[in-house]
Amino acid sequence: MRRALSFQSPTLHRVATPVRVVPELADRGVGEVLVNAEDLQRRVRELGEQISIDYAGRPLLLVGVLKGAVFFLSDLMRFIGIPVEIDFMAVASYGSATDSSGVVRILKDLDAAIEGRDVLIVEDIVDSGLTLQYLLRNLGSRNPRTLEVCALLVKPERRKVDLPTRYVGFEIADRFVVGYGLDYAERYRNLPFVAALEK
Numbered sequence: 001m002r003r004a005l006s007f008q009s010p011t012l013h014r015v016a017t018p019v020r021v022v023p024e025l026a027d028r029g030v031g032e033v034l035v036n037a038e039d040l041q042r043r044v045r046e047l048g049e050q051i052s053i054d055y056a057g058r059p060l061l062l063v064g065v066l067k068g069a070v071f072f073l074s075d076l077m078r079f080i081g082i083p084v085e086i087d088f089m090a091v092a093s094y095g096s097a098t099d100s101s102g103v104v105r106i107l108k109d110l111d112a113a114i115e116g117r118d119v120l121i122v123e124d125i126v127d128s129g130l131t132l133q134y135l136l137r138n139l140g141s142r143n144p145r146t147l148e149v150c151a152l153l154v155k156p157e158r159r160k161v162d163l164p165t166r167y168v169g170f171e172i173a174d175r176f177v178v179g180y181g182l183d184y185a186e187r188y189r190n191l192p193f194v195a196a197l198e199k
């Protein structure tokens with residue numbers, strides 16, 4: 001006799017309890033939490049809903065800037081209720097660990113052409129703005145229909161160039177921050193909040 005397949009895997013399907021990261025943080029150089037996980041989710045949801053309204057009827061292409069924007073982009077697109085595609089670019093900015101120079105090199109280019117498309121660049125953070133200025137020029141020269149920017153964080157005090165950032169998650173003070181995708185020497189991206197790095 002054949003039995004219907006039943007899916008019973010209570011251990012696998014149980015919702016995991018949040019990872020406790022806080023007790024060890026002091027040893028790892030992580031300071032004050034500037035944006036907590038709850039505020040991140042709330043704001044990312046608002047941005048996704050606004051983008052869905054603004055781009056209604058226009059198939060949207062999100063261009064994530066690797067690696068830091070991956071976390072923001074994947075949360076953001078879950079709150080976008082219109083057809084959306086994603087592509088990625090990786091760039092390296094020459095400079096010190098905490099200051100970019102504006103001289104940018106493409107490590108990975110987009111997979112597909114963007115001519116005639118509605119393109120939204122998704123960035124983790126705009127600091128001096130030099131990296132974004134390069135991206136806007138480079139992608140702009142490929143003749144997209146529209147080209148806009150959605151940045152999770154901006155540091156207004158550090159801005160060297162004036163750029164159109166249509167969507168901004170949070171304005172923060174002039175501190176070097178880590179978490180929710182942002183790194184210092186490739187570490188701390190996994191923190192579920194944005195915190196200042198203690199030097």
Ligand code: IMP
Binds near residue numbers: 099175177
């Ligand atoms: P910008 O060219 O000075 O605007 O710097 C942009 C890039 O530098 C971002 O995409 C980040 O990768 C990195 N960056 C700038 N500020 C921070 C920070 O506070 N924490 C981590 N990365 C940062």
Ligand code: MG
Binds near residue numbers: 068183
């Ligand atoms: Mg970085």
